[in-house]
């Protein structure tokens with residue numbers, strides 16, 4: 001069973017087998033988590049992403065999909081890049097957001113990663129409301145069969161941390 005843990009902090013500092021990156025379809029970097037991962041992880045990660053683009057991912061990575069590279073200088077073995085959906089008030093894209101977590105866990109299982117750090121995918125530049133994103137993230141990870149033993153949600157600020165804590169199955173006391 002996967003143990004879900006919550007920490008407040010910077011995802012690039014997590015000592016885990018795999019760090020999940022909230023990337024974009026280009027796989028070539030951006031702001032937020034993506035910017036921090038490439039900055040702290042160094043050029044090896046971008047080089048690996050460019051190789052993916054030159055190979056099977058010529059059209060980029062679709063929203064809801066996930067793919068792994070080296071973690072470069074991060075204190076992890078792998079980065080799992082996934083692309084969250086941009087929030088839309090008109091269209092329900094929650095299945096795509098859930099797919100990010102499921103696919104990241106599937107890739108983690110393929111790699112043999114047992115500890116995985118997740119950011120709150122889509123809640124920054126892609127504007128997904130935190131409470132709803134927390135609900136989808138926690139529910140999906142809790143119900144996905146996986147060999148991952150720890151799924152660690154790394155929340156950047158107190159408000160995000162508190163929102164995830166409140167969304168834990170069993171309520172805030174669970175955190």
Ligand code: AR6
Nearest residue numbers: 010011022024030031032033034036122123124125126156
């Ligand atoms: N550690 C943990 N959480 C962080 C960190 C960090 N170092 N930095 C930001 N967050 P975002 P998205 C939080 O914007 O919404 C990029 O340009 C942040 O406060 O990183 O999926 C990509 O290239 C927010 O709660 O990801 C894409 O174009 C959460 O992480 C686009 O942004 C996710 O925010 C993806 O947007």
